[in-house]
Amino acid sequence: MHDNIDRLYDQRTSQRWSRRLARLLRPPEPLIGNPREFQIDAPLGRWNLYIGGAAARVDGYINLDLFPLLGVDVAANAEALPFRSAVFQRVECDAVLEHVERPELVMHEIARVLAPGGFAHIVVPFCHPFHEYPRDFRRFTPDGLRQLAGPLEVVAEGWRTGPTATLLVFILEYVKIWLPWRPARAIAHGVLGWLLFPLRYLDLVLLRTPRARQIGNHCYIWLRKSDQHADG
Numbered sequence: 001m002h003d004n005i006d007r008l009y010d011q012r013t014s015q016r017w018s019r020r021l022a023r024l025l026r027p028p029e030p031l032i033g034n035p036r037e038f039q040i041d042a043p044l045g046r047w048n049l050y051i052g053g054a055a056a057r058v059d060g061y062i063n064l065d066l067f068p069l070l071g072v073d074v075a076a077n078a079e080a081l082p083f084r085s086a087v088f089q090r091v092e093c094d095a096v097l098e099h100v101e102r103p104e105l106v107m108h109e110i111a112r113v114l115a116p117g118g119f120a121h122i123v124v125p126f127c128h129p130f131h132e133y134p135r136d137f138r139r140f141t142p143d144g145l146r147q148l149a150g151p152l153e154v155v156a157e158g159w160r161t162g163p164t165a166t167l168l169v170f171i172l173e174y175v176k177i178w179l180p181w182r183p184a185r186a187i188a189h190g191v192l193g194w195l196l197f198p199l200r201y202l203d204l205v206l207l208r209t210p211r212a213r214q215i216g217n218h219c220y221i222w223l224r225k226s227d228q229h230a231d232g
């Protein structure tokens with residue numbers, strides 16, 4: 001397994017007192033989700049697929065990840081999904097495409113396993129620090145994300161997290177670059193995270209302007225497979 005995946009898994013699930021305390025003191029994420037992103041009528045079906053949810057709870061979905069960690073139902077590479085075509089009503093792929101070698105293959109697989117009339121929700125980073133889970137290959141613009149849609153219809157697109165999220169995550173990362181000692185980085189993250197997090201609400205305003213795209217943090221796209229779509 002990879003160090004970063006191990007660490008993420010440990011941070012989320014370890015019952016050691018030090019980890020439990022760290023979870024308790026952990027500052028809120030500097031990211032605030034765009035409320036309009038979720039205004040899509042795309043109900044879950046009988047079968048739904050969540051790609052890349054290691055150590056996360058994803059109720060209502062089959063959780064597929066590269067690694068067989070807690071919470072994962074199927075360990076597989078999303079570039080070759082081990083499912084037959086046209087079975088899933090919803091596919092969720094949030095902050096995964098930057099980690100795969102061939103994102104166009106993953107998108108092809110998502111289009112294949114979606115049931116006719118089904119929806120896929122894809123989220124990718126645009127301005128975000130380097131983070132290896134287990135690798136980090138690229139960033140996406142909204143145009144680049146739309147290009148990956150292939151035969152699927154684009155129903156909605158926009159920013160999931162905005163310019164202030166970008167600013168805050170980069171400030172935290174910048175400060176941590178100066179600190180070679182891991183505990184010092186953790187303390188800096190905690191202190192600065194608590195001090196700065198209220199600023200994240202500025203994105204509720206900024207996400208309404210088209211200029212947010214200059215330094216947006218993560219963008220999203222909602223895709224729908226047509227009712228007449230042939231399998232495969």
Ligand SMILES: C[S@@+](CC[C@H](N)C(=O)[O-])C[C@H]1O[C@@H](n2cnc3c(N)ncnc32)[C@H](O)[C@@H]1O
Binds near residue numbers: 066077079099100133
């Ligand atoms: C940044 S995390 C995803 C975050 C997720 N949305 C969450 O909040 O838990 C990326 C995840 O994608 C998984 N992953 C990376 N490459 C993959 C691949 N080729 N196929 C399936 N999962 C992959 C990683 O193991 C990791 O769990």
